Amino acid sequence: MPDGPPAGGAACPTVRRPEGPRARRSAARWTVVAGPPTLRTMPLPPPAADRTALVTGASSGIGVELARQLAHRGHGVTLVARREEPMHRLAAELRRDGVRAEVLAADLAEPGARADLVARVGALGLHVGILVNNAGLGTSGPVHGSDPGREASLVRTNVEAVADLCSRLVPEMVRRGSGAVLNVASTAAFQPLPGQAAYAASKAFVLSYSRALRAELDATGVSVTALCPGPVATEFGRVAGFSAEETAGALPRFMWVPAPAVAAAGVDGLAAGRAVVIPGAANRVTAHLAALTPRRVLLPFLARSHPALKR
Numbered sequence: 001m002p003d004g005p006p007a008g009g010a011a012c013p014t015v016r017r018p019e020g021p022r023a024r025r026s027a028a029r030w031t032v033v034a035g036p037p038t039l040r041t042m043p044l045p046p047p048a049a050d051r052t053a054l055v056t057g058a059s060s061g062i063g064v065e066l067a068r069q070l071a072h073r074g075h076g077v078t079l080v081a082r083r084e085e086p087m088h089r090l091a092a093e094l095r096r097d098g099v100r101a102e103v104l105a106a107d108l109a110e111p112g113a114r115a116d117l118v119a120r121v122g123a124l125g126l127h128v129g130i131l132v133n134n135a136g137l138g139t140s141g142p143v144h145g146s147d148p149g150r151e152a153s154l155v156r157t158n159v160e161a162v163a164d165l166c167s168r169l170v171p172e173m174v175r176r177g178s179g180a181v182l183n184v185a186s187t188a189a190f191q192p193l194p195g196q197a198a199y200a201a202s203k204a205f206v207l208s209y210s211r212a213l214r215a216e217l218d219a220t221g222v223s224v225t226a227l228c229p230g231p232v233a234t235e236f237g238r239v240a241g242f243s244a245e246e247t248a249g250a251l252p253r254f255m256w257v258p259a260p261a262v263a264a265a266g267v268d269g270l271a272a273g274r275a276v277v278i279p280g281a282a283n284r285v286t287a288h289l290a291a292l293t294p295r296r297v298l299l300p301f302l303a304r305s306h307p308a309l310k311r
């Protein structure tokens with residue numbers, strides 16, 4: 001299953017292009033955002049020859065669609081992940097559409113690779129006007145059966161890399177008085193999740209961090225949005241170790257939102273200066289209920305129902 005309470009994810013990378021009237025209708029159907037924009041909302045920095053939108057996790061799933069969304073708005077994109085081949089295919093597609101796109105392969109779990117990444121962007125004569133921290137992974141099962149290496153890798157990718165890239169790239173945005181940060185959290189951020197303990201905690205970090213950073217940056221010209229998807233059919237479920245049966249039975253179909261629509265909601269929300277974006281009405285309701293339900297009621301229920309705790 002993908003994620004969300006209780007989460008799950010199917011294993012199919014989305015390659016549909018968010019174009020045409022059908023795609024626009026689909027995106028409009030799912031584009032549900034939460035919270036009003038601030039009074040001092042800043043628009044996205046406009047596309048410029050020396051400015052890039054750096055998208056992490058751009059080799060698969062939601063990251064591919066976020067890159068497409070930004071490119072379709074005219075932004076040159078810098079694609080970052082470990083697997084180069086799918087990013088080269090995406091870059092070629094975006095260049096055919098007339099935008100600048102380059103691939104910088106990096107393992108974001110490695111502190112040195114993150115420092116190098118920032119230097120490599122600078123060496124291309126680019127500065128990051130839009131930062132999309134989307135790269136992430138899940139694990140599943142009880143902590144007492146977990147692989148310490150996988151759990152550490154999750155924390156380094158989902159938590160450490162988000163804070164590190166913000167620390168490295170937001171200062172220049174503030175100096176320039178212009179920038180935007182989209183951090184991909186999850187509806188799993190709104191409550192602890194037995195069966196995906198580290199994952200939900202990592203996304204709670206991303207949500208809390210993004211809200212605090214946003215408040216710090218008020219009136220600086222730099223905007224911060226947390227995108228909190230519910231279940232999305234990407235490679236996430238397979239990577240997290242969910243079986244096809246667990247994925248199929250995890251969550252009702254109406255909670256699943258296609259990756260292009262999730263990305264469209266995220267970029268629209270970023271451009272509108274929203275604090276938090278939750279694509280899909282059912283996910284928005286579920287997230288708010290989860291945040292409000294007493295933990296002594298919610299957590300035993302989630303522990304009983306999570307498929308990764310029934311194996």
Ligand SMILES: NC(=O)c1ccc[n+]([C@@H]2O[C@H](COP(=O)([O-])OP(=O)(O)OC[C@H]3O[C@@H](n4cnc5c(N)ncnc54)[C@H](OP(=O)(O)O)[C@@H]3O)[C@@H](O)[C@H]2O)c1
Nearest residue numbers: 002003057059061062081082083108135136232234235236
């Ligand atoms: N699918 C869902 O149900 C769902 C729901 C809510 C939130 N999310 C979040 O959405 C984001 C994107 O996930 P997805 O669903 O699109 O999953 P996905 O298809 O598995 O994509 C994950 C992306 O992260 C990259 N990545 C993972 N570890 C990395 C590392 N160490 N260094 C660099 N890149 C790394 C992967 O690239 P490489 O493997 O090539 O490095 C890939 O491009 C994640 O943060 C996830 O937690 C997903």
